[in-house]
Structures are given as C-alpha cells and as structure tokens.
Amino acid sequence: QVQLLESGGGLVQAGASLRLSCAASGRTFSNSAMGWFRQAPDKEREFVAAISWSGDTYYADSVKGRFTISRDNAKNTVYVQMNSLKPEDTAVYYCAAPRVKILIPRVPSMVGSWGQGTQVTVSS
Helix, strand or coil: CCCEEEECCEEEECCCCEEEEEEECCCCHHHCCEEEEEECCCCCCEEEEEECCCCCEEECCCCCCCEEEEEEHHHCEEEEEECCCCHHHCEEEEEEEECCCCCCCCCHHHEEEECCCEEEEEEC
C-alpha cells in the first residue's frame, strides 16, 4: 500500500551522472526495504539496487562501483546516484517497495508497489 513518486530521469551523454529520487507515502517507509529496477525495450524488468530498512545496500553486478542507493527516512525518500553512465544503462527506471517489508526486492515478483517509472537515456 506504499505510494511511490519518482523523478530525476533524463537524457545525458555517456560518462554523465543522474540522481533519481523516489518519494514514498506512508508512515511505514522507515521500516521497509526499497529497491530500483530498470527495463529496456523488449527486455525483462531487472534488478538494479536495493536498500534494507536499516541501510544495508545491494547492487547488480552491472552497476557496482557506479551507482549508489541511499535513503532519507525523515523525507520518506530513496535515491539512486548514477555515475559514469553508459548507453547500456538506457531504460525506464522504477522505484519499488517489497510485498514483505523486511525482504530485499531483488526480483519483480517480490515487489508490492511500483513507481510510475522515469526514463533514463544515455547517448553515445
């Protein structure tokens, strides 16, 4: 029952940076893990990064060292800082809350709430 509102996508050149934000509703945000997924055209939605209720972080191998997920519980917001962007990062990015709060959302079937998606396009 978490409502998610995303922002921050855009068109950038390879090597540039973007910061995506996801504002969550509900007083239970601080007790919930959160994640980011992405989906390119004609591809399955894939895991990007996640953060536990206590702040532990998890990343797909493809983004390790370049992306950083964080959260600000006082603002009910989760972020992903994306550096050194590559054309392969081009996708619609979705914020996600898990169906079970304490579980890390690493696959779409674990997600209970999705953001609307924000387009990230990296040109080369």
